[in-house]
Amino acid sequence: MFRRLGVVSIVTGLLVAGLHAAPYPMPVLCLGVADRSGSRSNDYSAIVLQALTDALNRTGVFAVKVAEDPNLPKRLPLDAAELVAVGEAAKAPSVLQAVIANAVTRSERNGVTASLTLEAVRASVAAPRVIWKARAVAQGRGDHAPAAFARAAQTAAEEVARQLATAAQLRGQVLLPPAYTFLDPVHPAGRERFYAPTVRISLDLIVGLPVGAEVAIVRGNRPIAAGRVVEVDYGSSLVALTCWEPAERLQIGDVVTVTYLPQRSADLPLPLRKEKDFRRAERDFAVAAFIAGVAAAFVGE
Structure with a gap:
């Protein structure tokens, strides 16, 4: 059985390796980060944009360049057709946009805690046109709100980069x-x-x-x-x-x-799941056997 599993694993690995042989790093045009959290801070988008581009570039899978049009973030998020149109106009093989869906800072006794929900979409401009998505929920702590948010942004950006980079290779x-x-x-x-x-x-x-x-x-x-x-x-x-x-x-x-x-x-x-269910059934059987034994002892007396 284990020999068969080993053969299946090797064949699967070869299939995957052969199919995702793509040139890395892949050029990606980042259109910006839109803040849809309702926060009053003007710095959140810039902080997340820097953290996200750095995290994506560190993966070695992407080479991210930020679009120079300052009006693009105001139009985000774009739908799939608009993303592709922007990418075609910029002659980019792939485009990326991100949205801060939620951002909350909370003062506590020992400092400030920031919670952040970051969503990102990457679209391939050339055929086949595929849309990749990523979503991360993160928290950060600091002595003050900017430091706490920066840590949350770093954690969320690294998670989004991990999801996108892994998906690109699977x-x-x-x-x-x-x-x-x-x-x-x-x-x-x-x-x-x-x-x-x-x-x-x-x-x-x-x-x-x-x-x-x-x-x-x-x-x-x-x-x-x-x-x-x-x-x-x-x-x-x-x-x-x-x-x-x-x-x-x-x-x-x-x-x-x-x-x-x-x-x-x-x-x-x-x-x-099967192992967990088997252990639960084994535990339930042991408990039932114990109860039956105790009951039999009482009846015997």
Whole structure:
């Protein structure tokens, strides 16, 4: 069994390595950071922009250049078509925008705590036009509000950069065509969850794919479907399709691109879920046996 898993892992690794062989660092034009938190500070956008560009460049995956148009941040966030149009006009292969969705500072006895929610979108301008998303919630502490916010901005920017850089490198293939699938009945909470249709993909637990990740399925120069990862196992994962081209039939070998990685996995991978459920059943059986033993002792007396 372990030999088979090893072979599957090696094959999966080769597929992933072959499919995401892309020139790094990738040029990215950053359009700016819009503050939609309702805060009165004029510095939040500039602080987050600096932290985000530095974090993205440190990944080695991106080479970020900030757009010189000072009016762009006032128009953000742009929709996908507008992002691509701006990128085409600037002759950039990829564009990025970010939004401060929430920013709160709270005075406490030992200083100030800042909470920040940062959202980012990266779009490829050249075909296939794929949209990547990232979202991070972070906190920072400091002696005063600016210091606390700067620390929160640094943490959030590093998380967003991690999500975008990892997603840019995670690519796989469709292993099985669409089917109507129930989640494994071993997991009690999943017994009533029904996903239709689903596809099995080559990305798995070994490459770090989490439950709740989102993917795009690409054929040639265009995306033909999108979905959400609902189950992660050794050797493969299960994706519930959320949209697809009716005229296109998904095929084995279609390219899978990860477009969103959650900050925290929505659920445990299948092997760990089974182990957790087994241990819970084992514990419940031991408790039941103990209670039965105590009851039998009383009856015997």
